[in-house]
Amino acid sequence: MSKRRESQQQQMWVQTQDLPEAPGHPFYTQLNTLLASHRFDAFTPGSQDYSRCNQAIDGLGLNLQSLFRRMRIKK
Secondary structure: OOOOOOOOOOOOOOOHHHOOOOOOOHHHHHHHHHHHHOOHHHHOOOOHHHHHHHHHHHHOOOOHHHHHHHHHHHO
């Protein structure tokens, strides 16, 4: 009885920049446009506007996380 020769697959490597970019969902496209128009990303942690805003709020005895938490609870 003869043995079947096993073929070996070649290794597959695809760089991420070579992959096609899928179009985003319309909801998220509009959401990103809305957030960009109101400069939402300027107030994310690590940005200069965030640290300036955080320093101003710290002067009032609050920190930004507790302020956002309080705003979320009220709604």
